[in-house]
Structures are given as structure tokens and as C-alpha cells.
Amino acid sequence: QNNYNSSDECPFRLSCSRNKNQTIEFPAIPVPVKLVVTDIDCQSQQLYISHPQNCLSSIFLTNNFSIFYPFYSSYYFHYLPSNTDNITFFNCSSVGQHHLRNWDQTRPGAQDMLSCPIYVAGSDESVIELDLFPCTRMFDKVLPIYSSYYIWENHLRLNWSEKTFPSHCLKYEKHNKLSKNTSIILVTTGAIVGSTMLVVLIGAFFRVYFYFKAKGEDETRLENFLKDYEASKPTRFSYADIKRITDQFKEKVGEGAHGAVYKGKLSSQIVVAVKMLNNAEGDGREFINEVGTMGKIHHVNVVRLLGFCADGFHRALVYGFFPNGSLQNFISPPDNKDAFLGWDLLQQIALGIAIGIDYLHQGCDHRILHFDINPHNVLLDNNFIPKISDFGLAKLCSKNQNTVSMTAARGTLGYMAPEVFSRNFGNVSYKSDIYSYGMLLLEIVGGRKNTKTVINDEENFDVLYPDWIHGLLDGGDIHIPIDEEGEFKIAKKLAIVGVWCIQWHSMHRPSMKTVVQMLQGEGEKLSVPSNPFNASYSMNITANTGTRCLNLELDVIQELD
Numbered sequence: 001q002n003n004y005n006s007s008d009e010c011p012f013r014l015s016c017s018r019n020k021n022q023t024i025e026f027p028a029i030p031v032p033v034k035l036v037v038t039d040i041d042c043q044s045q046q047l048y049i050s051h052p053q054n055c056l057s058s059i060f061l062t063n064n065f066s067i068f069y070p071f072y073s074s075y076y077f078h079y080l081p082s083n084t085d086n087i088t089f090f091n092c093s094s095v096g097q098h099h100l101r102n103w104d105q106t107r108p109g110a111q112d113m114l115s116c117p118i119y120v121a122g123s124d125e126s127v128i129e130l131d132l133f134p135c136t137r138m139f140d141k142v143l144p145i146y147s148s149y150y151i152w153e154n155h156l157r158l159n160w161s162e163k164t165f166p167s168h169c170l171k172y173e174k175h176n177k178l179s180k181n182t183s184i185i186l187v188t189t190g191a192i193v194g195s196t197m198l199v200v201l202i203g204a205f206f207r208v209y210f211y212f213k214a215k216g217e218d219e220t221r222l223e224n225f226l227k228d229y230e231a232s233k234p235t236r237f238s239y240a241d242i243k244r245i246t247d248q249f250k251e252k253v254g255e256g257a258h259g260a261v262y263k264g265k266l267s268s269q270i271v272v273a274v275k276m277l278n279n280a281e282g283d284g285r286e287f288i289n290e291v292g293t294m295g296k297i298h299h300v301n302v303v304r305l306l307g308f309c310a311d312g313f314h315r316a317l318v319y320g321f322f323p324n325g326s327l328q329n330f331i332s333p334p335d336n337k338d339a340f341l342g343w344d345l346l347q348q349i350a351l352g353i354a355i356g357i358d359y360l361h362q363g364c365d366h367r368i369l370h371f372d373i374n375p376h377n378v379l380l381d382n383n384f385i386p387k388i389s390d391f392g393l394a395k396l397c398s399k400n401q402n403t404v405s406m407t408a409a410r411g412t413l414g415y416m417a418p419e420v421f422s423r424n425f426g427n428v429s430y431k432s433d434i435y436s437y438g439m440l441l442l443e444i445v446g447g448r449k450n451t452k453t454v455i456n457d458e459e460n461f462d463v464l465y466p467d468w469i470h471g472l473l474d475g476g477d478i479h480i481p482i483d484e485e486g487e488f489k490i491a492k493k494l495a496i497v498g499v500w501c502i503q504w505h506s507m508h509r510p511s512m513k514t515v516v517q518m519l520q521g522e523g524e525k526l527s528v529p530s531n532p533f534n535a536s537y538s539m540n541i542t543a544n545t546g547t548r549c550l551n552l553e554l555d556v557i558q559e560l561d
């Protein structure tokens with residue numbers, strides 16, 4: 001039980017200031033003893049103190065061992081023999097430093113002698129052995145029973161118990177030590193939590209900022225697009241827009257000769273295909289051509305150019321997205337049940353392409369010649385409505401113009417009309433697209449690539465024409481599996497129209513309007529054309545023959561700029 005009241009005065013004074021050490025003062029007479037507190041251990045209730053001049057022994061010159069009351073100690077001058085009751089004080093101040101240094105340095109407390117000239121020895125210790133001759137013997141003291149001050153390298157350890165002094169005396173110190181630790185922990189934790197939260201907040205702020213910035217840009221982009229869409233013109237996008245639309249070119253849907261095609265989004269509803277054109281290619285004429293030509297065309301069977309990008313070296317074309325890809329994906333023999341679309345649908349597709357080409361040839365202000373009609377350049381929308389695409393090689397010419405001048409062969413081998421390959425076969429005209437369309441039709445019917453163009457030299461243009469087509473036309477071996485009579489009719493009609501379209505001389509080929517009529521009719525009345533590639537018709541048509549023949553009928557007219 002505590003014998004003190006909270007109002008009782010403390011028998012010591014413990015003080016601390018911000019920059020100085022903690023000190024403890026004991027009310028000794030005549031001079032109070034003030035010592036430095038080096039540590040307080042509240043748990044084991046121990047106080048470690050040291051003398052400001054490193055001379056703890058000197059305290060006992062003028063004071064007895066009860067000086068530290070109410071603290072008690074383990075009471076042990078540890079460098080004294082354990083059985084010592086009396087101790088003797090020696091004043092070694094007159095001893096030279098040299099002598100002190102020669103002392104047994106391993107002896108506990110010997111180190112203190114260098115700074116403190118007061119030496120304490122057990123009364124039964126030998127002065128000779130300790131080599132204390134040069135020191136002056138001062139006096140003897142009796143150590144309290146069971147007690148010894150525990151001094152370790154000039155630190156004195158004092159113990160306390162709550163019973164020995166009023167509890168409020170150490171409250172401040174306990175609290176102070178705890179609060180100091182707690183405040184260090186709190187400050188550190190606070191700093192860590194605070195800085196983490198700051199980083200998170202800054203991160204969140206930038207996320208939100210960029211989110212709204214991007215959202216704002218998306219909205220502006222969409223608004224501009226819709227305005228342009230209403231005004232029927234393609235929108236110009238920056239390269240940054242293109243990256244955002246394609247989500248950093250995340251989903252590649254195909255690769256053409258001029259670059260890769262990526263899926264993108266203008267909004268959650270507007271899905272687009274972005275064709276990135278290879279930077280290194282040409283002088284950008286095809287790009288300008290495509291933007292210039294396609295920007296003007298709006299037809300259900302022609303891919304609409306929604307936008308483009310011409311930003312530094314970056315060139316891109318933005319179209320509507322067609323999940324079914326190109327017609328090439330569906331050119332398959334009828335016995336391939338997975339990819340075969342059925343004869344009715346194939347006929348609808350063939351008709352749609354013909355209507356699209358007819359629109360290009362007749363329906364616009366200027367005649368547009370595509371020059372690269374082939375199954376890769378026909379895309380299919382969700383409902384398998386065909387869309388003609390890829391206008392990089394297209395030419396604009398005036399309506400009353402029959403032929404165009406062309407400086408180099410253009411198009412895809414196998415679909416390229418002979419006159420496009422070499423001017424020696426005649427003049428290039430809108431009929432050149434009809435030839436390509438005819439080849440496409442025959443591929444649809446055959447379900448495979450049935451033409452293989454071999455170019456030997458400028459003078460010879462050999463086409464390996466499949467015999468089975470004439471089997472189909474003549475009623476012989478039709479080569480393709482057909483289940484029903486109706487289907488046979490469709491296949492035969494498509495083949496007849498196809499062969500008409502690939503007639504060697506362009507004047508023998510029908511116009512697209514006629515092709516549309518032929519496809520829309522029953523097909524029974526269609527006459528079967530002669531095989532343009534049979535021997536009698538000349539498999540190898542030499543250049544001169546063609547030129548002579550065609551030049552009589554068609555004049556060369558310059559294309560429009």
C-alpha cells in the first residue's frame with residue numbers, strides 16, 4: 001500500500017528540458033546531488049543515472065548511502081569483492097595520468113579512474129596489489145547490509161517501487177516516456193499513412209482528371225464525327241485519336257498489302273475498323289485517292305469512309321466495322337458446310353456487288369473505276385450485305401468518258417483485265433472492272449480460286465481457265481456438288497454471267513446495269529457465251545491483234561485530276 005498522499009512532496013526532482021538531458025536531483029545537505037538520467041525502464045522499475053563528471057564515487061565523499069532514498073539499489077559496487085562490507089575511499093588526484101594508465105585496465109572500474117580520482121576499494125583488499133601507494137587513503141564506510149550500489153561504467157542503477165514514494169512523483173516521467181514512444185510511433189505511422197494517402201489521392205486525382213479529360217475528348221470526337229457524318233464527309237482524326245479509338249491498337253482484325261486493320265470504338269455503339277497504312281509506302285497518292293474518292297460515296301453496297309488520319313507520317317482510314325470480314329472468308333466449295341453460305345445468299349451477294357459497281361460507274365457525279373475488284377475487297381456486314389472497299393487504286397473520270405489513260409498496270413493478278421495488264425490488249429475502261437467482277441463471280445461459283453494468271457512477258461497474258469465451268473454451262477460434268485434443281489439454276493446463272501464478264505475483248509463484256517438485270521432474271525433465257533479461252537478463240541491473244549481491234553472503236557480520254 002502506498003503510504004503517501006498525492007499532495008506529498010516528492011523526495012527527488014526529476015526534470016527534463018527539450019535540448020538538455022533529463023536530470024534527477026536529490027535533496028542532499030549542504031549541496032543537492034544532481035545526476036544525469038540516462039535511461040528509465042518503467043517495466044522493471046529501474047533508473048540509470050550517471051555523474052556529469054564521470055565520478056560517481058565522489059558522491060559518497062560527502063554523502064552516505066541513503067542519499068538516493070527512496071530509490072534503493074541492487075547495492076553493489078561491482079568491482080568490489082562480493083564479500084566486502086566496508087569500503088575505503090582513496091584520493092588519487094595527485095597520481096599522474098601515466099600511473100593510472102598503467103593500472104590493471106581489465107579491472108572493473110579502472111577505466112573510471114582516468115576521469116575520476118576517487119577510488120573505492122574493499123577494506124580487505126591489498127593496497128599493494130592494487131598499487132594504490134601513490135593515492136591518499138581518505139576514509140572507510142560501512143556498506144548497508146545486503147546492499148551494494150550497482151555501478152557499471154559510471155552508470156548507477158537505482159530501483160524503485162511505488163510504495164516508496166508518492167505515485168504522482170514518477171507519473172510525469174512514465175507518461176513522458178510512454179508518450180514520447182507513442183508519439184514517435186504515432187508520428188511515424190501518421191507520416192507513412194499520410195504520405196501513402198497523399199500518393200493515393202494524387203494518383204486518384206490524376207486518374208479522375210485523365211478519365212474526364214479522355215471522356216471529354218471522346219465526346220468532342222464523337223460530336224465532330226456525328227456532325228461530319230450528317231454532313232456526309234469523313235472526319236479527320238489525330239494520331240492520338242486513332243490510338244484512343246483502337247485502344248492502343250489492341251485488336252488486329254486483318255492485314256492487307258498496305259497495312260494492318262484494327263478494330264476500334266468511337267462510342268459504345270459505333271464500332272469501326274481502322275486501317276493503318278504503312279508509313280514507308282509511296283508518296284501517299286493512294287491514301288489521298290481513297291479519301292478523295294470514298295469521302296464522296298454513299299451507297300449501301302459501298303463501304304463508307306467514316307474518317308481518316310493524316311498526322312505527321314501516320315496515315316489511317318476509318319471505316320464501319322464488319323464482323324464477317326471479307327468475302328474471301330466465304331469462298332468455299334459447297335461441300336464445306338461450315339463456310340458455305342448457300343446459293344441463295346451467294347446470289348444476293350453477287351447481285352449486291354454488281355449494284356455497288358453499277359453505282360460507282362453510273363450513279364455518282366463522276367464515273368468511279370475501282371480497278372481492284374476481288375473477294376478481299378468486298379466486306380460483308382452482319383446481314384451479309386456486301387460492301388465494296390479499298391479504293392486506293394480507283395480513278396475518277398467524267399461520265400461520258402469511255403476509256404482512261406493509265407501509266408502502269410494496277411490491280412490484283414487473276415482479276416486484272418488483260419487491257420489493264422498491258423495497253424497492247426486495248427484501252428482501259430469501266431469494262432475492266434467488269435472483267436474483275438466476272439472472275440469474282442466464277443470464284444463464288446467454284447468455291448475456290450479458279451484462275452491463275454501466268455504472265456510470261458508483256459506480250460503474252462495467259463489465263464488458266466478451269467474446264468469445269470464449261471461442264472456446268474454445257475450440262476456436262478458440273479464439278480460442284482449441287483443438291484436441288486433450283487440451286488443448279490443459280491450456280492449456272494452466276495457462271496454464265498461470270499463468263500460474259502470475262503470476255504477477252506472489253507466490248508463483248510456487258511455493262512454492270514446489264515449484269516444486274518441478268519442476275520435479277522431467271523437466267524433460263526441467258527445465252528451461253530463462247531469460252532473466251534478456248535483454242536479457237538485464241539488462248540494466247542497477242543498484243544497486236546487486241547490493240548488493232550480495240551483502237552478502232554475506243555479513243556483514249558485523259559482521266560480527271
Ligand SMILES: Nc1ncnc2c1ncn2[C@@H]1O[C@H](COP(=O)(O)OP(=O)(O)OP(=O)(O)O)[C@@H](O)[C@H]1O
Binds near residue numbers: 254377379
Ligand atoms: N471494315 C472492316 N471491317 C472488318 N474487317 C475488316 C475491315 N476492313 C478490313 N478488314 C479485315 O482486314 C483484312 C485486310 O483488309 P485490307 O483491306 O487492308 O486488305 P486486303 O483488301 O485484304 O488487301 P489489300 O491491302 O491488298 O487491298 C480484310 O481481309 C478483312 O478481314
